[in-house]
Amino acid sequence: MDLELSGKVVLVTGSSDGLGAAVARRLVREGARVALCARGAERLEATAAALRADGGDVLAMPADVSKAYELEHFVDAAQARWGRVDGLVNNAGSAAGKPFASVTDAEWEADLQLKLFAAVRAARHVLPHLSASGGGSIVNVLSIRAKEPGAQSTPSSVTRAAGMALMKALSKELGPRDIRVNAVLVGMIESGQWEKRAQKAGKPLAELQAELARNAGVPLGRIGKPEEFADVVAFLLSPRAGYISGTAINVDGGLSGAV
Numbered sequence: 001m002d003l004e005l006s007g008k009v010v011l012v013t014g015s016s017d018g019l020g021a022a023v024a025r026r027l028v029r030e031g032a033r034v035a036l037c038a039r040g041a042e043r044l045e046a047t048a049a050a051l052r053a054d055g056g057d058v059l060a061m062p063a064d065v066s067k068a069y070e071l072e073h074f075v076d077a078a079q080a081r082w083g084r085v086d087g088l089v090n091n092a093g094s095a096a097g098k099p100f101a102s103v104t105d106a107e108w109e110a111d112l113q114l115k116l117f118a119a120v121r122a123a124r125h126v127l128p129h130l131s132a133s134g135g136g137s138i139v140n141v142l143s144i145r146a147k148e149p150g151a152q153s154t155p156s157s158v159t160r161a162a163g164m165a166l167m168k169a170l171s172k173e174l175g176p177r178d179i180r181v182n183a184v185l186v187g188m189i190e191s192g193q194w195e196k197r198a199q200k201a202g203k204p205l206a207e208l209q210a211e212l213a214r215n216a217g218v219p220l221g222r223i224g225k226p227e228e229f230a231d232v233v234a235f236l237l238s239p240r241a242g243y244i245s246g247t248a249i250n251v252d253g254g255l256s257g258a259v
């Protein structure tokens with residue numbers, strides 16, 4: 001299926017590694033022009049260089065999305081380079097869940113800044129550009145915890161539930177401007193964060209992943225691949241998903257009990 005993304009301009013936050021980088025690779029394959037950001041300049045540039053080697057028209061800008069000025073500068077840079085914006089993927093984030101009583105105010109604040117306020121600010125800043133392009137698509141990357149918070153999942157599950165409410169509210173408000181807003185709720189998918197966990201546990205990555213999938217009871221019996229996630233995001237960004245808005249899709253191998 002041709003996703004009709006050729007020439008579209010899409011911003012992907014947190015895209016030097018993991019799921020964000022997989023989305024960027026998928027979009028480049030579709031002929032989209034992609035703006036990448038992350039905090040670490042070196043890894044970001046390496047990811048951008050690989051995409052350019054594949055023929056991608058790519059902008060890479062070091063930016064911490066929890067800092068309003070850096071995030072806005074990133075959006076402005078993409079608009080300045082290509083003169084339009086058609087899509088935004090709010091992906092930057094990290095795992096954060098531990099016993100409630102041990103989560104400090106500073107950790108609540110940091111989680112909300114990174115995963116909620118960044119999505120709020122990016123959407124607000126990108127809106128005029130999407131409108132000027134005649135519409136567009138916003139995809140917020142969340143976690144299945146947004147629908148089904150578990151024990152020891154704060155602050156992340158609360159931030160993710162707020163992200164889902166943001167997505168729904170925006171989909172209602174922006175629909176008349178032909179801007180679709182959706183969320184993808186991730187279960188367990190291979191990425192840099194799992195590699196770091198494997199190193200910490202002193203286990204080979206494949207062994208850790210098989211163990212996690214078994215212990216969690218993933219119905220499909222395995223952890224997901226970043227490409228499987230990227231396919232869903234690329235579809236939601238594309239005109240082929242033209243009548244899909246206000247939806248939160250689980251990409252979790254059937255793990256979540258919530259529909």
Ligand SMILES: NC(=O)c1ccc[n+]([C@@H]2O[C@H](COP(=O)([O-])OP(=O)(O)OC[C@H]3O[C@@H](n4cnc5c(N)ncnc54)[C@H](OP(=O)(O)O)[C@@H]3O)[C@@H](O)[C@H]2O)c1
Nearest residue numbers: 014016017018019038039040064065093188189191192193
């Ligand atoms: N993989 C999973 O199983 C899973 C499960 C549930 C939810 N998720 C969510 O899916 C998203 C992607 O996760 P992932 O597994 O791909 O993570 P990852 O492998 O750790 O990659 C995270 C990416 O985001 C960037 N990043 C982190 N903090 C940032 C910040 N403040 N500003 C800008 N960029 C930032 C990182 O680069 P720098 O460190 O250089 O900034 C990196 O490029 C996250 O929101 C995560 O919470 C993933």
